[in-house]
Amino acid sequence: MGLELxxxxxxxxxxxxxxxxxxxxxxxxxxxxxxxxxxxxxxxIFFFATTFRDxxxxxxxxxxRIIPFNNYLTKLNLNKKNFFEKIKDKVKKFTEYAKEKLKExxxxxxxxxxxxxxxxxxxAFGLGRLSSRIKLFFIPNTFYVLIxxxxxxxxFGSGKIVLNYFFPELSIEEFLNTEYIYLISVxxxxxxxxxxGLYKWRSNETKN
Numbered sequence: 380m381g382l383e384l385x386x387x388x389x390x391x392x393x394x395x396x397x398x399x400x401x402x403x404x405x406x407x408x409x410x411x412x413x414x415x416x417x418x419x420x421x422x423x424i425f426f427f428a429t430t431f432r433d434x435x436x437x438x439x440x441x442x443x444r445i446i447p448f449n450n451y452l453t454k455l456n457l458n459k460k461n462f463f464e465k466i467k468d469k470v471k472k473f474t475e476y477a478k479e480k481l482k483e484x485x486x487x488x489x490x491x492x493x494x495x496x497x498x499x500x501x502x503a504f505g506l507g508r509l510s511s512r513i514k515l516f517f518i519p520n521t522f523y524v525l526i527x528x529x530x531x532x533x534x535f536g537s538g539k540i541v542l543n544y545f546f547p548e549l550s551i552e553e554f555l556n557t558e559y560i561y562l563i564s565v566x567x568x569x570x571x572x573x574x575x576g577l578y579k580w581r582s583n584e585t586k587n
Contacts, residue, residue, distance in 0.1 A: 388424065391416075395428035400435075400500070413531040422528040429524060433503040433516045440507025490519045491575050 391412060398405045412421040484492075493499060503516045532538035 388420065391424045392427045392431070395424060396431050399428060399432045409527075413535050418528065418532050418536040421531065422524070425527065426521070426524045429499070429520050430517065433499055433520055434513075436500045436503035437507035437513065437516060440504035441510060442507075443504075444508060484515065486515060486518045489515050490522055491571075493519055493523065494571060495575075 395405070395408060395412070398408055409425065412424055415421075416424070489502060492502060499516065499520065506512075506515055529538070
């Protein structure tokens with residue numbers, strides 16, 4: 380596959396970009412990309428698609444600030460004004476809390492938030508609402524793309540040969556199919572929660 384503008388390279392970028400915005404699993408298509416192309420080509424497609432996704436979400440958040448949502452909500456002719464006021468108050472409190480946290484966050488915090496399950500579209504949209512630094516989603520996205528590319532390189536590319544040379548007894552396929560892989564993943568996430576929470580707590584104690 381070539382990198383020409385009229386080739387499949389560009390088409391695959393926009394196909395993946397569309398899938399990333401839909402509530403559909405993208406793993407099957409990503410697996411197709413890494414099996415049908417070289418690791419470099421598939422990695423570039425993955426990188427550009429996820430980067431475009433974050434830029435679109437960021438600028439959607441940025442330009443959404445000019446839309447008067449409160450005025451539209453007020454015109455809904457809701458009979459239960461007290462209920463509407465309560466909802467509005469809770470949304471306002473949540474928005475202020477989210478803004479405060481996003482203003483204080485750094486690149487490490489965004490990487491941690493994505494690891495803990497916060498969707499990158501939500502992060503990019505929130506950063507756009509605050510006109511925050513673009514690097515706060517660009518660097519974490521690049522970080523996770525490199526991890527994914529390294530994983531698929533070990534699974535499908537020449538990295539498998541390198542891994543088998545140093546660890547001849549290790550089989551990636553058998554490891555991924557083992558019944559303990561899910562348990563290992565859950566334990567790893569819990570440990571990450573605990574260690575990151577301890578790190579943030581120690582950091583706050585040091586500041587105080």
